[in-house]
Amino acid sequence: MPLPTYDELLLPLLRLAGQDGGEHPIRDLREQLAQQLALTPEEIALKLPSGRQAVFDNRVGWACTHLRKAQLVESPRRGYIQISPRGREVLLENPLAINDIYLQRFEEYRQFKERTTPDEHDRQNTVETAGTQQPTPDEMMRDAYAILEANLRDDLLDKIKQMDPGAFEWLVLRLLHAMGYGGSIKDVQGVPTGPDGGIDGLIKEDKLGLDAIYIQAKRWDYDKSVGREKIQAFQGALAGVGARKGVFMTTSSFTQQARTYVERLRDSKIVLIDGQQLAQLMIEHDVGVSIHDTFHLKRIDEDFFNDAEI
Numbered sequence: 001m002p003l004p005t006y007d008e009l010l011l012p013l014l015r016l017a018g019q020d021g022g023e024h025p026i027r028d029l030r031e032q033l034a035q036q037l038a039l040t041p042e043e044i045a046l047k048l049p050s051g052r053q054a055v056f057d058n059r060v061g062w063a064c065t066h067l068r069k070a071q072l073v074e075s076p077r078r079g080y081i082q083i084s085p086r087g088r089e090v091l092l093e094n095p096l097a098i099n100d101i102y103l104q105r106f107e108e109y110r111q112f113k114e115r116t117t118p119d120e121h122d123r124q125n126t127v128e129t130a131g132t133q134q135p136t137p138d139e140m141m142r143d144a145y146a147i148l149e150a151n152l153r154d155d156l157l158d159k160i161k162q163m164d165p166g167a168f169e170w171l172v173l174r175l176l177h178a179m180g181y182g183g184s185i186k187d188v189q190g191v192p193t194g195p196d197g198g199i200d201g202l203i204k205e206d207k208l209g210l211d212a213i214y215i216q217a218k219r220w221d222y223d224k225s226v227g228r229e230k231i232q233a234f235q236g237a238l239a240g241v242g243a244r245k246g247v248f249m250t251t252s253s254f255t256q257q258a259r260t261y262v263e264r265l266r267d268s269k270i271v272l273i274d275g276q277q278l279a280q281l282m283i284e285h286d287v288g289v290s291i292h293d294t295f296h297l298k299r300i301d302e303d304f305f306n307d308a309e310i
Contacts (some may be wrong), residue, residue: 002209003056004077010098012036012070018083018091018092030060050293063084066100070109075158115276116150149281153279156288160219160251160278168219169200169226170286172249175278176203178285181213198237205245213245220252222275228257235268244268251275 016029016036034044034056046055064081067073083091086106094205095102105108160168176182182203198216205211216234218226231248238246244267262270271275271279282288 003039003046003059004037006059006062006066008097009033009059010067010103011095012066013060013063014083014087014091014098017067017081017252018088021083021088023080023082025080026060026064027079029081030057033060035182041302052293066103066109068107069112069154070103072106112154115153116147134180149245149280149283151291152283152289153276156278156279156282157222157275161221163219165217165219168251168268168284169254171216172215172217172278173201173203175214175281175285175287176213176247176289179281181205184208206278211245212243214243216246216248218248218250218252220250222252225253225255226250226258226272227255228261231258231261231270231272232308235265235270238268238270246270247273249273251278 011028017022017024017033019128039056044054044056047053048055064073067074067087068081071084073081074084074091076082090098100113104113160171163171163301199214201215201216202212203215205213214237216230216237218230220226226248231254234246234248238244246268248270250273254272259272262272
């Protein structure tokens, strides 16, 4: 039999996770799934083209990811999942199958899908160029890359949420340093701890230190937005040290009132960076991430063949 796709694994995986409500190593659930599906050793051992991971292991991993994005399971610790109250409610409905359409009923999953979907401009260009909505191989690779990157952003934010506030402030300064601010690495150390008057750290704007950028970092849960009052307090703290430039980073988001307030500032400049932007900057500047795999797409070298005709 062909190996099941990741979405075909969603319901059986959720059922296994809900056996007793406890924590389950993904490795054990994977073995139970293989037995349940009567997979042969050859099917279980089949590798991805990279040769680094088994296809079945990869699909179980993605099934876990989609269940987590819909908050049907939780990850109490690395390599483990546990069914959530929402997941138990879903099992009580006794669905015939769980797929992408089924998961769209959950707001958290819809938000995840929106972060992996090309915007309207890209979709319109695709239709105009191709004359059809059938994706080309290039488009499928682009979309797959977007899904992988969106998942990485979410995983980074989950990891950051586990850091203590001081470590998060250190991460923010290391990120700004990786982006080219400051001089040596010593310029991003010595972050103040305890009451900080609304400022968590500072970094030189350039290597000469002609100006300084002050930072505020809030490690908040996704459902808690930073409002205007926090930005106003940060601006007051900047004024208290005679500063005009600041960066306010958070793992959550900013209210529209906070963004409007910043847009209307005249005597100072404050940049707001929310959780998704923070994670994206970490990816772009290799902070907290490393290259997992590399693909080289090759094409015909026309110059080579033109030279051969001489």
